[in-house]
Amino acid sequence: MGAGARAVRHPRGAAVAHPALSAAPLPAPGQPVAGRGDRAAARGDTAGLLHAPHAGTAGPGPVHPEPDEHRLQRRRDRRGGGGHHAGHPLAGRGRRLDPARRRGRRGADPGRTPAAHRRVPVPAAMSARTRSFNVTAAVLGLWLVVLSAVGAGDTGGRQSRGSVSVLATWTGDEGAAFRELLQLFTDESGVRVDYQGTTALREVLSSEVKAGTPPDIAVLPSPGELATYADAPLVPLQKVLPADTLAAYGPLWKPAPRGDGAVYGIAVKADLKSIVWYDANRHTSRELPALAARDGQWCAGMGGDATSGWPGTDWIEDILLQQQGKAVYQAWATGGLAWTDPRIGRAWRTWGSLFGKGAARTALLTDFRDAGRKLFAARPTCALEHQGSFIRGGYAPKDRAHASFAFSTGLIPGADRTSTAREVSADFAAMFHETPQSRRLLAYLTSAKAQTAWAENTASGRTRPFFANGDVPLSVQPDDVGEKIAKTLKNSRSLCLDASDAMPTRMRLAFQRAALAYLSDVAKGPDALLTSLEKVRTDLHKERGRPWLSTVCG
Numbered sequence: 001m002g003a004g005a006r007a008v009r010h011p012r013g014a015a016v017a018h019p020a021l022s023a024a025p026l027p028a029p030g031q032p033v034a035g036r037g038d039r040a041a042a043r044g045d046t047a048g049l050l051h052a053p054h055a056g057t058a059g060p061g062p063v064h065p066e067p068d069e070h071r072l073q074r075r076r077d078r079r080g081g082g083g084h085h086a087g088h089p090l091a092g093r094g095r096r097l098d099p100a101r102r103r104g105r106r107g108a109d110p111g112r113t114p115a116a117h118r119r120v121p122v123p124a125a126m127s128a129r130t131r132s133f134n135v136t137a138a139v140l141g142l143w144l145v146v147l148s149a150v151g152a153g154d155t156g157g158r159q160s161r162g163s164v165s166v167l168a169t170w171t172g173d174e175g176a177a178f179r180e181l182l183q184l185f186t187d188e189s190g191v192r193v194d195y196q197g198t199t200a201l202r203e204v205l206s207s208e209v210k211a212g213t214p215p216d217i218a219v220l221p222s223p224g225e226l227a228t229y230a231d232a233p234l235v236p237l238q239k240v241l242p243a244d245t246l247a248a249y250g251p252l253w254k255p256a257p258r259g260d261g262a263v264y265g266i267a268v269k270a271d272l273k274s275i276v277w278y279d280a281n282r283h284t285s286r287e288l289p290a291l292a293a294r295d296g297q298w299c300a301g302m303g304g305d306a307t308s309g310w311p312g313t314d315w316i317e318d319i320l321l322q323q324q325g326k327a328v329y330q331a332w333a334t335g336g337l338a339w340t341d342p343r344i345g346r347a348w349r350t351w352g353s354l355f356g357k358g359a360a361r362t363a364l365l366t367d368f369r370d371a372g373r374k375l376f377a378a379r380p381t382c383a384l385e386h387q388g389s390f391i392r393g394g395y396a397p398k399d400r401a402h403a404s405f406a407f408s409t410g411l412i413p414g415a416d417r418t419s420t421a422r423e424v425s426a427d428f429a430a431m432f433h434e435t436p437q438s439r440r441l442l443a444y445l446t447s448a449k450a451q452t453a454w455a456e457n458t459a460s461g462r463t464r465p466f467f468a469n470g471d472v473p474l475s476v477q478p479d480d481v482g483e484k485i486a487k488t489l490k491n492s493r494s495l496c497l498d499a500s501d502a503m504p505t506r507m508r509l510a511f512q513r514a515a516l517a518y519l520s521d522v523a524k525g526p527d528a529l530l531t532s533l534e535k536v537r538t539d540l541h542k543e544r545g546r547p548w549l550s551t552v553c554g
Helices: 038-043 045-053 066-080 101-103 124-155 172-189 201-210 223-228 243-247 285-295 310-324 326-333 342-353 357-364 368-375 389-393 435-446 448-456 480-490 505-520 527-542
Strands: 005-011 014-019 163-168 192-197 217-220 266-272 274-281 383-385 403-407 422-433 495-497
Touching: 014 045, 014 422, 014 435, 163 201, 163 435, 172 448, 201 223, 217 223, 217 383, 223 389, 223 422, 223 505, 243 285, 266 368, 266 389, 274 285, 274 368, 285 383, 285 403, 310 326, 310 342, 310 383, 310 422, 310 505, 326 495, 342 527, 357 527, 368 389, 383 495, 389 422, 403 480, 435 448, 505 527
Parallel strands: 163 192, 163 217, 422 495
Antiparallel strands: 005 014, 217 422, 266 422, 274 383, 274 403
């Protein structure tokens, strides 16, 4: 080959000589590239050049190299203008397939030289206005789609009437059942409910209150937690709930943590404690006292999710209530009785006497949800479980039908056998932000209508919740065991709230830790632990404000 030629490769693989074109001038901007394949050249489409046929030939001819300047210019044009030469009327408008490529190879006319681009002038101002209009229309259309989707998703296609935020501890099956109730409310009212369920409610709510962004409604797991926010901007419920709704709840279920008579919480769900579960297929109620007196017959687990030790505090509280009565219990629960009082020490020692060394160790290593399942084992290692009414939901469905209970009064050593006092717990709704939506939701949640629906719509295989509202019919419970619990909860005069639930948070947590420490070494006795707890109590009394509730019994 001569010095002025380059070796190029034919599409079929044969090397051919072609004069060097590196010195060929670049066409002026906007001018079509002359010769075959000019459409491909105008697009900067090297594929079009490779496949464009020679004029007057019936098949592909040799491929010639293009000048370096052409190739570099085309690369620059691709980066800045979508493949057209800069200055071309269609520069920046994207690629357009030539007719031969649109029709395919068979539709191309190999004997015809493609025509050059037609130049269609587009006024710059009109083009800008058109593009601006198109963009604006697209954005508005997108917003309409989003807004219509949100409205339909929240309220079943009906117009939304605002929203309300709720924070509670219910997750899992409990959370699912509560969400179903909230959906009934939304279907009825058109108000969307933003619900958050968390086992770390204390931390979440405290953070949100400090940030000034609390939920509209919070459902607190204890009256002590409610009292923590006595200085927060809580809404007095007498001004937002109907009088007949408030009248359906006994005083026990409507805490007034500020001591001024204003109600700032109301029980939307309740549970009965002071009960002992057993397998009715194995034992009769008459056999229970003898079982309770035998070593190793108590199924117990101290473990929990957010905290451990609370099953132990429930034990000690109930023992004190059954041994000493409501007056002593209330004085202690409200911070008026020293932990070092002999009656408190007696309750601790009674609890310790129920567990041998092996049983105590087992209880420390067992989650509270697993303890009672031993009642129904093929070869049970224990026969009795001291636990609240909610635990029935943790038993296997096949075992619930023969899970029965007796009041703890007849089974606790040294208890007053004539006592009708019962320990209870509840979840209390409080309003942090008053809006028409939050007023409507709280009135709904505390109504007998909603609570009846809550129970009746509980999915098959789950236990139905219990309520403090006296207007909820007993018939919402599906069996005698459920009805007996519901009936007991209606007699608020004989009931006392869980003592540790009513205590300030610091006192409650110290109590739980002390219960674990005592069970780990019962032989040491509780005196040192009780002295430490008494120091916490006296320190709390020195703090400003009202960290203690004034009453816990009906």
